[in-house]
Amino acid sequence: MGGVSSTARPALPLLHADCENCFALCCVALPFAKSADFAVDKSAGTPCSNLRQDFRCGIHAGLRDRGFSGCTVFDCFGAGQQISQVTFGGRDWRTHPGTARAMFEAFPVMRQLHELLFYVDQALAHPAARPVHAQLRRALAETEELTRADAATLAAADVPALRAQINTLLLRTSELVRAKVPGRKKNHRGADLMGARLAGADLRGANLRGAYLIAADLTRADLRTADLIGADFRDADLSGADLTGSIFCTQAQLNAARGSAATRIPPGLTRPAHWTA
Structure with missing residues (x-):
């Protein structure tokens, strides 16, 4: 180039x-x-x-x-x-x-x-x-x-x-x-996590590229600095989850998920209208 x-x-x-x-x-x-x-x-x-x-x-x-x-x-x-x-x-x-x-x-x-x-x-x-x-x-x-x-x-x-x-x-x-996050980071790249019970999970710095998180329970999960590129969040529950500082999160991913007023989202993105109060 x-x-x-x-x-x-x-x-x-x-x-x-x-x-x-x-x-x-x-x-x-x-x-x-x-x-x-x-x-x-x-x-x-x-x-x-x-x-x-x-x-x-x-x-x-x-x-x-x-x-x-x-x-x-x-x-x-x-x-x-x-x-x-x-x-x-x-x-x-x-x-x-x-x-x-x-x-x-x-x-x-x-x-x-x-x-x-x-x-x-x-x-x-x-x-x-x-x-x-x-x-x-x-x-x-x-x-x-x-x-x-x-x-x-x-x-x-x-x-x-x-x-x-x-x-x-x-x-x-x-x-x-993600190297800035201390400790061992989880690698779920391309993983089948459909319906997974991940409530409260520490996913800081995790690799979730292309992961299937359809209908997963991610309530209160810590997704700070997680790589979310291509992750499928359809009907995933992000209520109370923290996505601030996550990498490559898109508006479409938020729109596909469920969430709440307590969900923390990256700057530049908007809280979907269908999320609960």
Whole structure:
């Protein structure tokens, strides 16, 4: 990733969804299958039956009750408005139907790029990761530059290669940050912890990358400085848990879980509306 100054830090696009400036791309471009998360099947490129003409969801306030909980946990990391307002300059797929195919193909690519930007930006916020900050800044600049490319360039981008390159840096970041936690850290990377009874567990500095924590009891668990990248928290109970300082926690993970007013969450994320008081 040569040619970018090691001190460069681009002004990042907004890395959370701004639905007011998006043409409902998650409701059209992406497919979903009838399941516990979605009440119906929908193919890619087909507008959801709940989508209104103004690009808003007709059942937004009742998505969970109507069988569309999957919609409530999805996070495009800001890719929707980037595609709508930057890549396609505000031309929507209804008024300009000729843009539809390219727009829908570019959206999943942009979503992956914005997710990578989110993780790299989080990694740069950790002083312990200073040994890889220069490489992280170069990765950030290269990825941000790609987000400003046209639709054809986006469609041809080798995102898996970029993801693999960045993941190496994220892994190193995780190691450096978790090394600051004294004692032996638990390694549950990719572990099947579905329904696990982890109430009050000391998981400080644990490796939970890609762990299946579906419906796990994590009430009052200490997740400070735990690596949570890719962990599946669907229906996990985080009531009273402490996630402050956790590494790579996302809004989507919180949205998928259950929690309470006593749950401590990382800065920059918001307490989901469905959590108990």
